[in-house]
Amino acid sequence: MADVLLIAGTTVREVRHRRVLWVLVLVGGLLLALMVAPMAMMQMARESGEGGFAKRMSFQMVDMVVGAFVFAASVFAVFLGATVVSTEAKTRTIVTVLAHPIERWQFLVGRWLGVQLFSLLVVAVGVACGVALAWWLDLPLPNRFWVLQLEAIVDVILFCGLSVGLATVVPPPAAGVGAFFLPVLPGMVESLMGHPSIFVRWSTTLLYHLAPARMPESLMGTEFWSDVRNPNYGLFAGILAEHALYAAVALVLGCMVFARREIRLGS
């Protein structure tokens, strides 16, 4: 475990060194710029006594802040996860590390953990910013806000596990594309599962079941301030657990492939 943590710590430092933090600063700056207009509108609504509209605007601003960070975290999870081994091969640092007595799986899990921790840290910063904004706007956050953040966290875990796992078998761009598309695949193929052609019907059914389960929007809604009729927490938790398990399986399979793979270095 100590070796995994060592690799993870170095991965986090490497990510910081790759100036990824500047992207976050850019996200923050863009958010501030985008919030000027809604803030002004909210202020005007408050002054004109339209409390309901002002509250809705406030919720939307909180949602926008958190959503931007979650989106950035998802992009980081996919991009950094897909390049987690290739960057080490490109810089050739992998040779010295793997000349040491560590298992290949320890190396891959360490790299995954580093990217995962960094991505989750970005989510945490986003949630903290959202909570701070809500506090500043004197806005009580409903419990469903936290439920939806849990979903965002599991999404980031899924993206990261998929991209790291896929990157052990396909080149980084394909791994990145695959990690982005696999979670949305069920929604894309669902309508074709009743197609008259048996080939299309069977292949789409297979893809539907191979991909991670789709989270129905009606289950928890997309706006944390809106009411959802008869929320199904059990199904919601089940799908989240399946996503986390899917990420774990992708990572384990990736470790198995990576343990047998040759390390070819770019010239």
Add this chain to the structure above:
Amino acid sequence: MADAVIRIEGLWKTFARRRQRVIALRDVHLAVQRGSVVAFVGPNGAGKTTTIYAMLGLLAPTRGSITIFGEPAGSVAARRQLGFLSEIFYTYPFHTARSALRFYGRLAGLTESTLAERIPQKLARLGLADAIDRRLGTFSKGMIQRLGLAQALVHEPELLILDEPTTGLDPEGRRLVAELILAEKARGATVFLSSHILSDVERTCDHVVMIRRGEIVVSEPIARFGRGADEWEIEVAGWHPGLAATLAEAGAAPAAEHDGVAWLRVATPHKQALLRRLVDLGAEVGTVRRSMQSLEDLYMQHVGGTSSG
């Protein structure tokens, strides 16, 4: 051969490149004895780094086997007592010298207390004491290479694999590497040194292995070369196939042949017998001299002109 630290048997390695099969190593056999310093010499593209990467388990043999300390190459057990430095020490630029050695030392299984003691020692030995807390991004190429050596030595391994370690080093740095190799040998470690610099090899190694286009062409003790050589060269004029066949039966073959003149090389104990035989055969014996073949002569004879880099 019982106490071989590295044992390579029938190693073949092929790569598929642009729908073509490239043979990088062909039927390589090698045994490196405990406590020896073995030079692995060959031109660029001969297969030195491929052999080393196969020893580290980064590349899988197409055929054949490699064991390190009796364990399969690439296994954790094989890498436990191994220190490695690549041609250029590629590392993370955000580390300081201290944090880099701590990282690699921890990976090698050292405790924090051992590292706290060893890191300043190793860095001082390599002339990097003043740069212990400097970021590696500010290091010169030579300093990085010295740090790479410190990284390979920090856990005091029983086997040191150095892939052209003097790349980027100035003469002082090269001398330091030679001294370190000799110090490691004195400590009882085994050193496998891939190098182009034959003077360094002659200074530090016990045995030389030459590789050419993926094949081992020479495996000889260093003592055979230079002033310490225990061989003689005999010039024979009027060399003809009949003489060659007769001498071949007696176990003597020409080391070089040109325009009907051959040079036979023979170990000192067999010199008189061969001379008598040549006289009996009526051969025209010319100069008889002590063999002064240098490592460079041998290199040029066996692998010269095959560089692909």
